[in-house]
Amino acid sequence: MKKYILAIDEGTTSARCVLFDGKEIVDSEGQKITQHYPRPAWVEQDAEQIFDIVKKCAKKILRRNNVDAPIGIAITNQRETVVAWDRRTGKPICNAIVWQDRRTANMVARLGKDACKLIKQKCGLIANAYFCASKMKWILQNVPLARKLARTHNLCFGTIDSFLAFRLTGNHVTDTTNASRTMLMDIHTLSWDDQLLDLFKIPKDSLPQICACDANFGYCKLFKANIVAMIGDQQSSMIGQGAILEGDTKVTYGTGGFVLSNLGKNDKTTFPNLLTTVASTIDGQTQYAVEGSIYSACSGLNFLKDNLGQFESFSKISDMANSLPGNEGVYFVPAFTGLGAPYWKDNARACFVGMTYSTTKAHLVRACMEGMAYNTKTLVDEIKKGGTNCNDISVDGGGSQNPFLLQFLADCLNHKVVKSKFTESTVMGAILVAMMSLGLMKKEGIKKFTHSSQEYVPKMSEQERRKNYDGWKKAVSKA
Numbered sequence: 001m002k003k004y005i006l007a008i009d010e011g012t013t014s015a016r017c018v019l020f021d022g023k024e025i026v027d028s029e030g031q032k033i034t035q036h037y038p039r040p041a042w043v044e045q046d047a048e049q050i051f052d053i054v055k056k057c058a059k060k061i062l063r064r065n066n067v068d069a070p071i072g073i074a075i076t077n078q079r080e081t082v083v084a085w086d087r088r089t090g091k092p093i094c095n096a097i098v099w100q101d102r103r104t105a106n107m108v109a110r111l112g113k114d115a116c117k118l119i120k121q122k123c124g125l126i127a128n129a130y131f132c133a134s135k136m137k138w139i140l141q142n143v144p145l146a147r148k149l150a151r152t153h154n155l156c157f158g159t160i161d162s163f164l165a166f167r168l169t170g171n172h173v174t175d176t177t178n179a180s181r182t183m184l185m186d187i188h189t190l191s192w193d194d195q196l197l198d199l200f201k202i203p204k205d206s207l208p209q210i211c212a213c214d215a216n217f218g219y220c221k222l223f224k225a226n227i228v229a230m231i232g233d234q235q236s237s238m239i240g241q242g243a244i245l246e247g248d249t250k251v252t253y254g255t256g257g258f259v260l261s262n263l264g265k266n267d268k269t270t271f272p273n274l275l276t277t278v279a280s281t282i283d284g285q286t287q288y289a290v291e292g293s294i295y296s297a298c299s300g301l302n303f304l305k306d307n308l309g310q311f312e313s314f315s316k317i318s319d320m321a322n323s324l325p326g327n328e329g330v331y332f333v334p335a336f337t338g339l340g341a342p343y344w345k346d347n348a349r350a351c352f353v354g355m356t357y358s359t360t361k362a363h364l365v366r367a368c369m370e371g372m373a374y375n376t377k378t379l380v381d382e383i384k385k386g387g388t389n390c391n392d393i394s395v396d397g398g399g400s401q402n403p404f405l406l407q408f409l410a411d412c413l414n415h416k417v418v419k420s421k422f423t424e425s426t427v428m429g430a431i432l433v434a435m436m437s438l439g440l441m442k443k444e445g446i447k448k449f450t451h452s453s454q455e456y457v458p459k460m461s462e463q464e465r466r467k468n469y470d471g472w473k474k475a476v477s478k479a
Contacts, residue, residue: 005434006062006070006223008054009427010077010160011233012098012255015050017057019065020431022440027065029057036095041102041337041346044095047083050160051167058223069224072438073168076236076430077160079181082135084146087154090167093145096160097135100256100295100337104134105346115199122186122193124269124276126344130293132159133183133200140201155206161230162208169218169227174208176286177232180278185210187278188267190286212281214437229434233426234258235279237396238289239433240425242450244443247391249383251376251409251417252426253399256340257294259379261390262287271386273342274379282436282443290388292341292379296334296350298398300368303336303350310361318404321366327468329354331475332367334375339479342382353475372399373409374472380413394452396420411460412469421452 005020009030016030031053036044062070080099085092097103108129111119116127125131136157139146149155156166159181162174179185179192184202186193190210197204211217213235217227231239234252238260243250246264251257262279267288269276279289301317304310311317331353333339338346352367380390393415399405400419410417422428432449435441441449460468 003071004065004067005072005074005431006058006225007074007427007431007434008058008076008164009424009430010050010054010075010164012078015053015057017054017061018427019061019067019070027061029060031057039103043098043101043337045081045098047085047092047096047160047163051164054164055222062223071225072228072434073220073223073225074229074430074434075161075164075227076231076233076426077164077178079159079178079232079234080131081160082132082139083158083160083163084136084139084143085156085163085166086149087156087172093149094139094143097138099130101135102129102337102346104129104138107134107137118195118199119183120269122188122196123180123183124187124267125183126273126275127183128344129346130340131181131183133196133202136202137200150203150206153205155203157202157206158208161232165217165227165230168220168222171218172208173211173217175211175213175215175230176278176281177213177235178230179210181232187276187288190278190281212284213433214282228437229430231280231430231433234260234291235277235289236429236433237426238262238279238429239446240422240427240429240450241394241396241420242447243392243394244446247389249380249390249393251393251395252397253297253372253395253405254397255297255299257297257372257375259292259376259383260289261383261388262289263388264288271382273344274382274386275341280433282433290383290386292382294372294375294379295338295340296336297372299336300332300334300350300371304364304368310364317365317369318402320362321369321404323362324366327366327370328363329471330359330363330367331472332364332371333475333479334368334371335479339476341379343476348479351479353478354471369402369405370408370468371472372405373412374469376409377412377469390415392418394418394420396423396425398423406456407459410456410458411465414458414465416458417456418452419454419456421450425450
């Protein structure tokens, strides 16, 4: 009988489960997650719904493929989204606060310079509402049951991976990549930091045990297998795109956009406007990455489609953009929930700039895609300023299916861009970690497994490149 790995890919807008037979993904099942927007800049999800979706999808594909028990379970997940639950029941005590949520922006803004410096030195992060710590503090301040459970040592905090693991195994655990996004873990020691816990008033016993990505996280009775891999989605995408050597750089265009460049064993936190994060802890070795985050990427295209009705099908947008000779001065800054790295402006808002009476739907669609590439160039430039060379640059996520975007990115960066072999390399990265955890693959084999020959090379003149990017910088100043 064939042996399968069951992988759980829990993203921001949907959750799905896939079956991998050692060579390829043979089946998948997914479902959208309901988004809640109770107030402006607030974004919530029901963690119980997420668990129900994961459970239902996993049962479906196992039953459909006559799999009694997989050889292992891998989990990859949206990062920085905070769940609070009752240790005794496993039930959430409030809606999960999603990574896009900005309700704690003022709380973080009140942190002093010394606190921000401490966070940068120990976490590699820039103090921001994006991360978990302020969300946890907000829950403790605003949800009475959280305080009651904390007093009796029955409060559990965690990112989505931790919540799923708890419900599947009963163990309160997380991995180093997810823990590195909380603003509570010292990335140099890979442990919860007492100074940071005190700064945000988070009880240590409410937090999960930090483990390596390839650890045994516990036995899941429901699916008769151990969870043998856990890794945050962007770090998982690095592995799924083969970005395992120092200088390897990956770009993901999903709900948000993310640029990560591998730092190897170097844990330097000297990138002033970017983040140093744990890339992975596998086989006893921890690698680090420098990261820049774009809060809104493909979600901007979703907005144009669903809210403004500018196009009917994503298959048409590349042709729409190419129907124009250029952007004709129209720019779109996708700051729906603020601007992420390197700007870190939570009060920025999305805007179109440069429209005239001749502006059409094609201009708006093109401007949205160009904005994703300009944002990426800004991040790559910052990475290079910090002394790191972006060698191989690969792209995955839904946006990687768009030929116009990939060509414009190559033009914008003046650098060859490779389309990832796997459109959804995030789940493939988690599978590869599980393969290594189970002794079925060595890390050296990842490059060969993930190699892609689909390349885009720059064609734009330097003059046009500069003109376009200067226009983008002016547009950002308007946001």
